[in-house]
Amino acid sequence: MSLLSISGLVASYGKSQALFGVDLTIEAGQVVALMGRNGMGKTTTVRAICRMIGSKGSMVFAGTDIRRLASHQVARLGIGLVPEGRRAFRDLTVRENLIAVSRPGHWDIDKVVALFPRLSERADQLAGSLSGGEQQMLVIGRALVTNPRLLILDEATEGLAPNIRREIWVTVEQLKRESGLSILVIDKSLSELRAVCDRATILERGRSIWSGAMGDLDSEVSHRHLGV
């Protein structure tokens, strides 16, 4: 049974419909890329999975129908979101950000700090005073200490310096290799996604129009739907 399976997902913001039918499946231990150009519904799909906006269609996570759950209940079931735009709790220190949300399991604060050594130097600094890259690492760490089964990275490398991006991709690979965590990645960079992802789903105008193994995503498909 798949860890997450979504079919016929439909969602709108008020009167403007954003999703017209998204199908997405993630198996345990897989890293899946959710791709598509701007405004095609990637973030909306994630927001629907996390129950931050209402939606129609079926959504089953780890055998549980999550369509009626509140946002925090979905998170408790094991979906850890790293939202777009690096949203740490600015008025808490790095350590406090992690303590506030931590739940028992494999990942604890020490392991997160070991994963991102930069955070250990900044442990008692207010999160609002960190650099963009450090905040991104903190937000990934914050999702990890909730011990999710599925980690969602929404544009985790957007607007970061190349060396920081590389560091984050290395971490994603490390997570995949060592912890067997399932990960859903949204990102713009096809070459970097190719390196870490097992499968991909492409969205166009709120519909999933291509799904398959990353290896089958040839230049014709990517050129037609992603413009690269």
Next chain:
Amino acid sequence: MISEKALNAILMSLLFCVPLWAWVSDEPFTITLATRAVIFALAAVGLNVALGLGGLVSLGHAVFFGIGGYAMGILAFHAQTYSPLMEWPFTISGTKLMPVIWLMAILFSGAAAFIIGLLSLRTTGVYFIMITLAFGQMFFFFAISWPAYGGEDGLSIYIRNSFPGMNTLDPIQFFGICFAILSLVLWLNVRLVKSPFGLALNAARQSSERVEAVGLDPFRLRLIALVISGMICGLAGALFADLNRFVSPTMFSWQMSGELIVFIVLGGLGRTFGPVAGATLFVVLEHALGGIGEYFLFFLGLLLLVVVLFARGGLYGIITGRADR
């Protein structure tokens, strides 16, 4: 500029030493004034859990202060008239024992906070302010129209309630009790702020949505904060009633709720000891400016205006040189 910790220490030692000095030089009125400051500070520390930490601007905290007051009033009234509080299904008689009164004040104000929270925490912003104000007014008018316990005239309690091993009628001893309670609650508050619960509550104030995304229920966090907050205010209300040996519906008034907010803003929003500084300053000003006549509230208003416009960190902001935390 001095550090926040040093300021905390100076504030608490002043609050402790001034009454001690007054006791030595036989000025009981000053001790009573300090006790008043300590009790207001306790109530404001209670509100600060909801307002400073949780970001819940409640204009109805007088409800809990009043419930604490009436818990004392009702229990002591039945004790002094030797009439039972209720006879069916079992007999409950009044009591003059402070610890029992405090426990009842905490329990009932906590229960009220729970029920009010269940209903009002579904709203935010201005609606939350209005709904808590509405609850405050409900309790106020209920107290006014409840003849059994004095109605509009309130209840007078002739002798201050007792605490085992102490003479509570001696101002300095009663001050000691109140100061000890304030110190204990402040210590618990410091622990609370740094606990996972306190951090999560702080995070929920910054962003409800992000807190939900990591699996915490902001509604539940805020409800617990409101209950803790209400309990502390209830305890302060019981002490306030004992200080005056009098309870009246004024304790439920919305002006009372407003004053509690003023204490916090004057002292410095979001700081554990801010409400203590604010309440102390308020009591000192109330006393010093009271001599001017009825217009002293006008000057108090001016001061508040200046603080809000030019010193947003309140007293703590001015003295420590850090506008906000």
